[in-house]
Amino acid sequence: MGKVVEVNHPLIQHKLTIIRDEKVGTKDFRALVDELAMLLTYEASRDLPLEDVQVKTPIQETTKKQLAGKKLAVVPILRAGLGMVDGILQLIPAAKVGHIGMYRDEKTLEPVEYFIKLPEDIDQREVLLVDPMLATGGSAKDAISALKKRGAEQIKLITLVSSPQGIAAVKDAHPDIDIYTASIDEGLNDDGYIVPGLGDAGDRLFGTH
Ligand SMILES: O=c1ccn([C@@H]2O[C@H](COP(=O)(O)O)[C@@H](O)[C@H]2O)c(=O)[nH]1
Ligand SMILES: O=P(O)(O)OP(=O)(O)O
Ligand SMILES: [Mg+2]
16 A cells, blocks of 8 residues: 655745745746755655665775665656656656656546657656646546556655645555655645645746646
């Protein structure tokens, strides 16, 4: 059974409050989404396996830990997820990057997939699936299904803002998935936007409407 972790570190709460502000422009919004993604990845990577390694300090030889070389892939759900990739790669530069393109139909709120390109060995990688917003959960559910269909077994979903409904929908469809989020907000409005949320993350990242 996967877990749901609301990572409420003070730095995360502070930065998230800033980007909720409608007056924050594209440049600051982008920078803070990157920083938040990095901070969330710090928590989501807590269980990465370690192995012993010999290291010679200027004082003496010692046995310490290093990452055991686990293969990772970062997979953003386009467009909004793209804003989280660079921040994650700063922590895990060797990760490969896949892309899943999806938009929500404005009337039905159902996700429409328009692009998918993943590393060939996705079945051997732990996947960090990233999207700033988990609203109805439709996009994340379909993205996880697409990853599983291609053999991915270990998948963590990282979001900035989640609704209780979105979390429940993902857990219902994919009980094995761990979800890391900076905030579980109150809910959804009639247009499927998270309340209070931060608006349309893709539009705010890329300056579109
Ligand atoms: O407040 C919101 C809600 C949604 N989005 C965008 O939609 C999808 C997620 O919606 P689901 O209903 O969970 O499928 C997400 O990719 C965002 O791009 C948003 O920006 N703001
Ligand atoms: O999920 P949407 O429709 O908001 O897509 P995008 O992330 O491209 O804004
Ligand atoms: Mg959008």
